[in-house]
């Protein structure tokens with residue numbers, strides 16, 4: 261077997277199982293799991309109906325590029341959402357969830373030849389696929405810590421100047437998992453300037469782009485009543501930034517997904533869009549890899565991309581949970597309100613994130629993810645250490661109950 265497989269790290273949830281081995285959670289309390297970033301709001305009925313109506317498509321092999329209808333729906337959505345004009349024939353591809361696409365893209369874009377560009381830059385902490393993709397593509401990951409002292413931004417000045425010439429690919433995640441930070445136009449300009457100077461490709465993971473809030477979560481806003489209408493400002497996307505900066509989509513591939521936006525993590529449907537030259541080569545790769553999307557899934561995806569009402573309702577539910585949970589936690593954990601996404605990235609008292617997660621599970625039957633499991637040691641620190649990731653994916657009642665139990669746990673430990 262490929263020896264590179266041995267370089268892959270155990271997934272964070274395997275580490276969590278090991279952490280909890282031998283621990284008996286408080287039997288008097290029902291379990292609440294806030295560790296996995298899996299949306300739990302119900303899938304809208306119209307998406308299920310479209311899937312069923314598309315079942316006749318099972319009699320045909322789909323083409324890897326996807327149907328004109330699907331690429332058209334994605335391009336139209338990106339037009340509405342990002343204010344950009346994408347050519348559905350050359351600048352858009354459907355993918356079977358952004359996970360496989362983020363992985364596959366490294367296989368297609370990294371030059372791992374001896375004199376090639378063997379470095380892949382990743383945020384740290386990070387979505388684990390970036391690292392595995394880089395390693396299996398024969399690259400060396402370079403981890404850039406996102407820390408409170410730099411506002412959880414990627415500080416590009418920390419990349420050694422001579423390393424840039426070896427970089428094929430840079431992953432960025434905005435809104436960030438786990439930090440919830442959104443990149444600003446100035447952040448994008450810095451990254452695009454580096455890409456234009458050094459010639460690397462940018463993979464922008466934006467799968468949380470639609471989970472933002474209809475009112476400010478910070479300050480007094482945290483205690484505000486959720487409003488029924490959607491009036492939040494959507495996070496800036498890479499396509500918009502690139503266009504605003506007058507550079508087209510050069511060396512840019514943006515990944516998005518229906519999983520979080522439309523509550524269909526089981527559908528496995530997402531998209532990639534951007535530089536036509538990259539899309540052409542990625543399509544070639546995908547044709548051989550065999551990653552065409554099922555026609556029924558394509559039909560359901562067209563329906564989902566074409567509708568915003570369910571997305572607005574989805575956001576409302578997340579906003580309601582943040583508004584209820586943050587006041588309960590603000591005196592016991594240290595965190596910033598996220599710009600977007602459905603995570604709280606919170607500093608734990610005492611600084612031992614694994615011990616905190618284990619104790620919380622044992623005493624209160626609540627599962628959160630230790631931040632150190634999502635990061636690697638880089639520049640002599642594990643930037644996830646001391647943090648836990650709390651995913652507000654369960655119902656409002658369950659999230660509120662979990663927050664109360666966390667407060668009790670911290671209170672009793674003090």
Ligand SMILES: Cc1ncc(COP(=O)(O)O)c(C=O)c1O
Pocket residue numbers: 297356357358359360387433437465467516517518519520525529530
């Ligand atoms: C940052 C990030 N990117 C990508 C994904 C993959 O999502 P999907 O494959 O469902 O589109 C996830 C899922 O949790 C994620 O957290």
